[in-house]
Amino acid sequence: MKLVKNGKTKDVYQLENGRYLLKFKDSVTGGPGGVVDPGGNSVVGEQAGMGRACLAMTSFIFGEAARRGLAETHMGAVNLDESTMEVVPARPFGQGLEVIVRFVATGSFVRRYGLYAEDGRRFSAPLVEITLKDDERGDPLANDETLVELGLATLEEIAKIKAQARSIAGLIQELGQKNGLDIFDLKMEFGRSAEGKLLLIDEISPGSMRAYKGGQRLQGPELAQAFTA
Ligand SMILES: Nc1ncnc2c1ncn2[C@@H]1O[C@H](COP(=O)(O)OP(=O)(O)O)[C@@H](O)[C@H]1O
Ligand SMILES: [Mg+2]
Known part of the structure; x- marks a missing residue:
């Protein structure tokens, strides 16, 4: 598996089947001074179980959004034990x-x-x-x-x-x-x-x-x- 991006909360890999694999990590993001903040742009710590929890919540919400026809999502197979989600590769708008x-x-x-x-x-x-x-x-x-x-x-x-x-x-x-x-x-x-x-x-x-x-x-x-x- 080729690493495409080493992100703050996830690593992105290219799979043989053309899809991406997101590996959810245990990192916690925040702002200056280590304050936990969803607007924050740096990793301020680690918390055991964070990756799995983030994946579980994401797959629940994405599944519900798709089921209700609110949006199409990139979500494919989810493996909670590995903290991974297979996704459809997407082109970002600019750099995101x-x-x-x-x-x-x-x-x-x-x-x-x-x-x-x-x-x-x-x-x-x-x-x-x-x-x-x-x-x-x-x-x-x-x-x-x-x-x-x-x-x-x-x-x-x-x-x-x-x-x-x-x-x-x-x-x-x-x-x-x-x-x-x-x-x-x-x-x-x-x-x-x-x-x-x-x-x-x-x-x-x-x-x-x-x-x-x-x-x-x-x-x-x-x-x-x-x-x-
Ligand atoms: N389906 C997708 N296709 C392409 N890129 C994606 C997809 N889903 C997420 N990404 C990108 O993968 C990266 C995920 O890693 P993350 O740790 O969230 O990065 P960041 O440090 O930018 O927050 C982000 O840059 C996000 O925009
Ligand atoms: Mg991110």
């Missing part, structure tokens, strides 16, 4: 986009718009943002016109990405609520298949979101457990 859906103002949103938005304010409707995957530049926010001008996506693709992101976030909110979770925000990734179809790719795991239960933040395997229970 992150799609963020926010229900509550917090994190980088408040850092940017603190003049008008206090931390914890619930939005009237889910708010979608797209950022460029660019660690060096702190994953800058890009509006639709910027994405088109930079040649990263067409307006049609952007509209489809936003619509799917909203419905997937709605699904996650619904699944969370069943278990008493309040989801503040979450992020996901999309790519294109060889035929040009939009695919939900990568992972949606504890590190992809901020989730609270009874006012307490839930993270890691505990959060994955709350979803897959």
